[in-house]
Amino acid sequence: MTAGLWVRTGSSRGYWFVLPADEVVLGRDLDVELPISDAEVSRRHAVIAPAAGERYAVRDLGSRNGTRVNGIPEAERVLEEGDLLQLGRTQFVFRARLPALRAGDAVELAPRRSTLASPGLVPAPGPPAAPAASAPASSAVTPPAAAAATPGDTRARAAPDDDRPGDPAAPPEILGEAPALLEVFAWIRRAAPVDSPVLLRGETGTGKELAARAIHGASPRRRRPFVALNCAAVPPDLFESELFGHARGAFTGAFTGKKGLVEMAEGGTLFLDEIGECPLAAQAKLLRVLDAREVLPVGAEQPRRVDFRLLAATHRDLSAAIEAGGFRSDLYFRIKVLEIVLPPLRERPQDIPLLADRFLEEFRRLNPAVHAFAPAALDLLRRYAWPGNVRELKNAIERAVLVAAGPRIEPEDFPLELRAGLSSPEAAGGTGTCGAAAETLLRDVERRHILRVLRLAEGNKTKAAALLGVDRGTLYNKLREFGL
Numbered sequence: 077m078t079a080g081l082w083v084r085t086g087s088s089r090g091y092w093f094v095l096p097a098d099e100v101v102l103g104r105d106l107d108v109e110l111p112i113s114d115a116e117v118s119r120r121h122a123v124i125a126p127a128a129g130e131r132y133a134v135r136d137l138g139s140r141n142g143t144r145v146n147g148i149p150e151a152e153r154v155l156e157e158g159d160l161l162q163l164g165r166t167q168f169v170f171r172a173r174l175p176a177l178r179a180g181d182a183v184e185l186a187p188r189r190s191t192l193a194s195p196g197l198v199p200a201p202g203p204p205a206a207p208a209a210s211a212p213a214s215s216a217v218t219p220p221a222a223a224a225a226t227p228g229d230t231r232a233r234a235a236p237d238d239d240r241p242g243d244p245a246a247p248p249e250i251l252g253e254a255p256a257l258l259e260v261f262a263w264i265r266r267a268a269p270v271d272s273p274v275l276l277r278g279e280t281g282t283g284k285e286l287a288a289r290a291i292h293g294a295s296p297r298r299r300r301p302f303v304a305l306n307c308a309a310v311p312p313d314l315f316e317s318e319l320f321g322h323a324r325g326a327f328t329g330a331f332t333g334k335k336g337l338v339e340m341a342e343g344g345t346l347f348l349d350e351i352g353e354c355p356l357a358a359q360a361k362l363l364r365v366l367d368a369r370e371v372l373p374v375g376a377e378q379p380r381r382v383d384f385r386l387l388a389a390t391h392r393d394l395s396a397a398i399e400a401g402g403f404r405s406d407l408y409f410r411i412k413v414l415e416i417v418l419p420p421l422r423e424r425p426q427d428i429p430l431l432a433d434r435f436l437e438e439f440r441r442l443n444p445a446v447h448a449f450a451p452a453a454l455d456l457l458r459r460y461a462w463p464g465n466v467r468e469l470k471n472a473i474e475r476a477v478l479v480a481a482g483p484r485i486e487p488e489d490f491p492l493e494l495r496a497g498l499s500s501p502e503a504a505g506g507t508g509t510c511g512a513a514a515e516t517l518l519r520d521v522e523r524r525h526i527l528r529v530l531r532l533a534e535g536n537k538t539k540a541a542a543l544l545g546v547d548r549g550t551l552y553n554k555l556r557e558f559g560l
């Protein structure tokens with residue numbers, strides 16, 4: 077057996093590491109078998125060793141940032157064909173059987189002491205192939221792998237595109253180490269390999285969609301489409317046609333037939349967000365589709381077989397909706413075969429610094445001068461109740477990065493509500509009593525942003541106006557308005 081790791085990220089992207097018959101330690105140290113030049117990788121991060129049944133298993137060696145398989149942190153796990161292994165920022169695709177290496181690409185080429193940054197790895201003879209799926213065109217669809225590679229392609233490096241056959245989109249990284257979140261990881265692990273529906277519950281911004289993508293990304297369906305529909309965003313009279321499709325002439329204006337999202341998710345996963353908002357008539361039809369595994373597009377005569385997995389999310393209490401007559405109890409029991417509850421951020425404050433650091437890194441491109449949080453700012457983040465959960469935290473950090481005047485984010489870079497320990501306007505939907513506060517906040521952000529851009533432009537107002545994307549007159553008006 078020749079198994080290997082295909083390097084998916086970094087400067088060695090596209091190279092193979094052929095696994096030897098004995099243990100391989102992966103880490104940042106130069107004297108491990110597979111050294112990785114990545115600051116987020118621990119010195120001795122993980123080990124891959126042969127396991128029973130001609131397989132390989134990866135074991136985390138107590139690394140700081142953990143070892144993820146298909147996006148889920150794992151202490152130890154047997155690797156399956158196509159698994160995505162992630163250490164720090166570095167990703168590999170595991171192949172149980174390497175595609176034919178060209179004659180001369182000796183199998184024992186497993187490099188000893190050659191870092192991934194200066195590769196001595198086997199150039200990929202081609203991508204880690206798997207049949208490409210044909211993705212339907214829809215904004216709701218995350219397409220699976222794109223075009224197939226030329227057979228026998230012996231490029232030294234793979235092309236820099238991400239959607240390669242056998243190279244599914246990386247599952248999202250769910251960050252956090254709190255016990256309540258570890259419980260969520262355990263449920264995702266359980267839910268991934270099976271086909272049962274899953275109901276994801278939790279307050280707004282807790283990561284329900286992220287968890288749905290993680291389940292898909294760790295499931296055998298991961299190379300097929302992930303199709304998401306926000307049930308609250310579809311007008312009720314269009315709902316059935318959107319979900320189940322329609323035949324040509326099914327209703328006025330239906331000049332052509334249209335595939336529904338259920339069919340677009342063929343072989344993959346259908347994610348129904350806010351399922352509590354699904355109209356009652358469509359609920360009955362959805363239940364039938366789940367039971368019969370076939371769909372009847374609106375106005376069509378023949379049902380069509382479908383193969384998809386349903387994931388659903390809600391922030392509402394569906395049992396109350398059932399009592400009020402707004403949700404069918406039979407559908408409820410059908411979709412909550414597995415139930416995963418995402419904990420609110422206020423119940424896992426220990427995760428806040430981790431999340432905050434990651435978001436700071438993500439948004440630093442907006443203002444590269446910013447490097448860190450002032451201790452008082454971090455303290456503020458820890459104490460706030462975050463009614464909008466992780467989404468609110470992410471937004472607050474994006475805004476703080478944008479308005480920070482120095483290298484550190486200070487408490488005053490956060491919205492007034494946050495500083496006062498109140499609920500923020502976006503968490504409350506930005507309506508009603510929070511309206512005035514939201515306006516003050518916006519003006520505050522705008523003023524600071526203009527000041528920062530002026531500083532960047534070294535006081536040159538023409539340049540500042542260009543950077544801000546407004547004309548000079550508008551900038552002058554704003555400066556007057558803010559008394560600058």
Ligand SMILES: Nc1ncnc2c1ncn2[C@@H]1O[C@H](COP(=O)(O)OP(=O)(O)OP(=O)(O)O)[C@@H](O)[C@H]1O
Pocket residue numbers: 249250251252278279280281282283284285286287349389391431466467470
């Ligand atoms: N644990 C986490 N680690 C990293 N990012 C997270 C985490 N949880 C949530 N996020 C981020 O927060 C934002 C909101 O997450 P998501 O859309 O999954 O929430 P949701 O529960 O579906 O919210 P809603 O009910 O409002 O639709 C996204 O940008 C997501 O990437």
Ligand SMILES: [Mg+2]
Pocket residue numbers: 284285349389
């Ligand atoms: Mg959502």
